[in-house]
Amino acid sequence: MSFEFKGSNLYFGLEIAKGRTKLKIMKQKILFTLSLLFTSTLVFSQNVEDNKISFKYIRLPYQRIDAAFKTYEVRFEHSYKMANEDSLKMFEVRKELAQKQYADQYKLWSDQKFLIDKNYLTQLAQYEKTVNAGGTATAPKPPLYPTAPQFIPVQAPQMHSEITDDAVYSANVKLDGFEKGLGGSMLTIDIMPIRSYKIVETKKGTGASTKYEYYCQYVMPVGVKMETPTQGALMNKTILEGVRTYQMKSFSSKYEYQLWYMENSAKFFLELEAEARRSAMAELNALINNEFGYTMLNHTAEMYAMNRYKDYDYSDVTTAYTYTTQALMLVERDRDRSSAKEKLDQAINAWKAILTESNLSDDKARINDKVTAMIQCNLAELYSWRGDYDQAELHKNLALNSGVNKFRNHAERVQGFYADQKKRWSVHF
Helix, strand or coil: CHHHHHHHHHHHHHHHHHHHHHHHHHHHHHHHHHHHHHHHHHHCCCCEEEEEEEEEEEECCCCCCCCCCCEEEEEEEEHHHHHHHHHHHHHHHHHHHHHHHHHHHHHHHHHHHHHHHHHHHHHHHHHHHHHHCCCCCCCCCCCCCCCCCCCCCCCCCCCCCCCCCHHHHHCCCCCCCCEECCCCEEEEEEECCCEEEEEEEEEECCHHHCEEEEEEEEECCEEEEEEECCCEEEEEEEECCCCEEEEEEEECCHHHHHHHHHHHHHHHHHHHHHHHHHHHHHHHHHHHHHHHCCEEEEEEEEEEEECCECCECCHHHHHHHHHHHHHHCCHHHCCCCHHHHHHHHHHHHHHHHHHCCCCCCCCCCCCCHHHHHHHHHHHHHHHHHHCCHHHHHHHHHHHHCCCCHHHHHHHHHHHHHHHHHHHHHHHHC
């Protein structure tokens, strides 16, 4: 029995070993097959050239100023002056109130002092008469007076500094595509006062490395109005109404900060005001040009080409790419890109001619699904600069749904830019 049991154990052990060997061989075959498939994919995979073409273009505004007006003026309104006047009026009211309160408190104190002095003098008179008559008496103690009131001057308000030279500020506001002059559009900027400002403290670090950092939160809105003689008000609103932040110094001690602020509070406010106004003018200038200006901007487009691959000749792709580069370099010449249209059409036609050879079902084809999706991306870009946004949308969607991740991702990246360009284009053409 013992021998048979050991024999059975040996048998089953051999069978398990055989199974493991078969499983190992099977795994090796699978890995070998996958390796062949991967190698095959690499062998028949064309190499795409990723190129970035940088060029300039005129960004069209969201709103169109009447073409009859080529000039613009900038005027300033000074709401901060009204705030100064209000502050001065309030200051006078507070001064009068403080003076009246002091006068009332002083009269009350004076009346109390009078009664105390009267009572003391009465006691002294009685004492003196007693002593003079030969009697014995204790001299009265000098009186204790209540604390006299002190007049605490009302602190003068922090006045907003006056903008005395409009040219300094209007120089920072430039409407691209127009000349400064009379008779055209009018840009009115209302400089409002800083309000709701407060200083915030933050403690960082520990021990000797402890720092107290400070920043100032404030609100400084700006009114903006753009109008023309024929169109009336194209924009009339208040901007920058949110809380903004101005970074201050850091100190090793919060008391060190308090000492600094005691000596520099007035200077600090003027610095804050100057920076707030400068920042506001920069943002306002960007807003105005986004809405009404024709701003020359730099743009970088991601365009694709192909390397020579095996027996495939991609010289037609190289030619189409060359036409594309030439066309995009002409875009900056006009707002309607008319100088570039001939070259844009040449490039578009060259890419479309290559697309006639597209074969999406054969990975080994010269113009397979990968190369086709690449060309769709190139065409979408070209059509967008030609102003044909329906065709740009069509080719962008073909790339988006191509199943080729590289070009699907490309299509997702550019669709927001195309949509914005289309919105601007539709206002003008």
